[in-house]
Amino acid sequence: MMKIISSLLSCLYLLSISAMADKRVTDLEDPALLEAYLDGLIKSSMDKHHSPSGVISIYKDGQFLLSKGYGSQSLGDGQQSAKPVQAESSLFRPGSISKLFTWVAVMQQVESGKLDLDNDVNLYLKRFQVKDSWPGQPVTLRHLMTHTAGFEDGALGYLILDKPELVLPLPEALEKYQPERINPPGLHTAYSNWGTALAGLIVANVSGETFENYVQKRIFNVLGMQYASFIEPLPPTLENHAVQAYQWSAGRYKAKPYERISGFAPAGSAAMSANDVMKFGIALLQNGQYQNQQILQASTLQQMLEQGFSHDERTRGMGMGFIKRRFGNETLELFGHEGASAYFFSHLGISQKENLVVFASFSGAGGRSVYKDFLQNFYTRFFSEHSGTPKTIKTTAQDLQEYRGDYLPWRGSFSKAEALLRVLNGKSVQVVHSDQSAALLYSGKRYHMVDKDLFREAHGFGRIAFQRNQKSQVSDMIVDGRAYTQYYKAPLFESKTFTLIVLMVIPLFALALLIHLLYKSTHYANHTGQKALFYSQIVWAVSTLAFFILMTLSLLSLPTIVNGIPASLTIALCFPLLSALASLALLAILVKYRQAPFGIKTKLLAYSTLTISLFSLYFYQYWNLLGFKYFSV
Incomplete structure (x- = not known):
């Protein structure tokens, strides 16, 4: 009898352990279990991919579940010991997350009546004018905020510099590196660093102060962001808090220079601690307010979320500056931005529905892989509930042939030597047989038709939608959660x-x-x-x-x-x-x-x-x- 009771107790114990293990990877209610899970994931991934530093901060339902640094702010050189990353004070380079501060600054000036989203941006420029490539179709701030201005994009030799003497002031840089307008405004989304930097210059012009000083006074100081700056090089009070960039080479880490983006500062020059990024993120979560300090009116913030641009209403479109991303399940409403430089890879995700703010950043060339590991595992494990699988439309391979081909991004260079890189950044869509119906193969995953020109991932939540030209031919493609860049169907010569x-x-x-x-x-x-x-x-x-x-x-x-x-x-x-x-x-x-x-x-x-x-x-x-x-x- 005692052996039977002992066996039953052992089984119950094992079942409880199993339940705890399941809870450990699916439940956000226990911060300790969440931290233990992420510690195992992140430390292993950082070691594997040679990422020397990282940070994660997660806020949900009015409290921080985690705000923690990983690795070293600086590795030491024999004379000085390594500094551990501190979530409250170690300054990471969040890259294009900087753009959100630019868009908030624009909307602050809209609130004050100094800017109109639908005016020609040339009305606000002094040193130069945007080229009149499409007469009667001017570029507006609304176009800039939704990445539909029609600019080509580029970076070769001027976007991120490691030699301070080559950096130009914002007005001079934008004049010198003005891109061609390859499309009329409002037609195609094509992510533009130049367009965002132009919006920052406009803020500076109408406010009467430099963009860096404006953001410092009107956003950082208001929110109490003490460890944040757009200034390059960093002010003396902050330079010792900067996370050192490293590159793994020949079996060791090599320190790299501080990346200079001053010529395009509003598009990506910020440096800030995780805790300070979270103050900004929480303000966006809470209708523009953080600890009784307001950076935007609630109605303005909702305008940024609800207005914008979409190639297909069945997929997530662009907000006014905000990117509506697809992570986790299809019902997770997430907005924010990603950021990447040569050595830092970052994510800021905000969900009003889940009362959630997530920030993560990892350094080193291998930081990109750690960043992907975190996003995939965090959102998939904690926000993976199915809301029901939509009914698919049975199709034959012949039905899907018109979607087959190579699709190149509208984001890219069309007039410079780097244009060929568009081919490397292109996407291939193939037709395959799957179960009882044909499907599209995109990025290694199968997609079934669920509506006209709309396809859903066979074993996931991803969606792709196709657009047609005036002749009803398939001409473009948009990926759900990546509305900032549309892809066009490449002719044979560009395939x-x-x-x-x-x-x-x-x-x-x-x-x-x-x-x-x-x-x-x-x-x-x-x-x-x-x-x-x-x-x-x-x-x-x-x-x-x-x-x-x-x-x-x-x-x-x-x-x-x-x-x-x-x-x-x-x-x-x-x-x-x-x-x-x-x-x-x-x-x-x-x-x-x-x-x-x-x-x-x-x-x-x-x-x-x-x-x-x-x-x-x-x-x-x-x-x-x-x-x-x-x-x-």
Whole structure:
């Protein structure tokens, strides 16, 4: 009998332990269990991905569940010991979360009557004017706040600098680096750092003080944010609190310079502690108020949340500056912003429905992976309740063929040498068979049609919606929770497959040509025209190979290429010009000696080279690689 009772008690104990384990990863009511769970997750992820510092702060239902630093603010150098991260005082770089302060500043000026969201922004500019690329369709602050102004976006060599002497004041930087307006306003969403910085300049112009000072007085001081600043370099009182950026290289951490974003400060130059970010987040949660201090009227904040722009009302659209993100279940109403620089990756999420504010930031190149691990695990585990699976529409593969293809972001460069990066940032949509119905394959996940042009993730909450042009053809795509950038359906010439084939065929042909010509060099010594053919093809092959080699070297430095134009890129862009001269010379030689007895194989090779070379010139010109098409710093 005692053995039976003992066995029953053991079973009950194991069941209770199992219940506690389940509670540990699904319930936010116990801060101690939440902290234990996140400690295990974050410490393991930081070690795995070589992220030296991080911080998490979670506020729900009027209390902090967690506000904790991980790792070291600075690692020490043998003379000084490492400093642990402090949630209340360690300053992280939240990147584009800075934009929320800019949008609040804009709305403060709207409240004061100094700004109108629907006026032409040129009315508020002094040093320069936004280009009148679309007559009768001016850019407004409403367009800037919803990222629908139509600007291209860029970063190459000027957005984030590590050399203080290269940083320009805000008005000069915006004038020098003004992007092209590739679309009329109000048509497509395309995230724009320049557009946000422009809004910050407008605040400075109408308020009569620098943007940094304005935010300090009207937001930071009001909310009691003592460990926060947009100023670069940091004020002396704060510089010892800055989290040092590191890069993991050759088995150790290497300190990196403080990133300078002053030329675009309103778009991303803030440095602040987790606790201070939370004061701002709680104010947004509580109708613009924190501890009886008001930064916005409640009606203004609701306007920012309820108004905005949407390509499809069945997906989360843009708020007025706020990004409505999709994490956790489909009913979790979350707004806020993400932020990323070369060395910091951050998230600010706010839910009025859940009375929730979440901030997290992690440093180092590996910080991106830790950031993703946190978001995935936190929101999925604690906000994963299903509200019922919507009925799918049975489709055949033929039904879905019109959605198939590559989609490139409207956010990106269209006029500079970095335009080709749009292809790398593109998304592929394929058609696959799933269960009893066909489905779309996007980012490795299957999506079933649930409504016309609307698809839902087969085993999750994700949604993608497609838009059609005036001819009723599928032309664009929007991803639920990422309304800040729409994707357009790429024509064949811009598709990833076609582009990759071209990028392989051209250098391989040039290499084969070079080897052949060197091997058969004696066969080109019998006639003046043959010598000319030989040398023009040699020059084209060598210049082509040099271009591709140097461009590859430039791309290997892609994470830091925004800090400045690498010498390898500048040199690389010389070779398409040399290639163009060689192509023209080859064309002239073939015309001049068209009757010469070169032999069928020699002529066939020469005409093949001419064809490939002319095509490569068109390719270079199309992607802005013919000439030095970039902003010099």
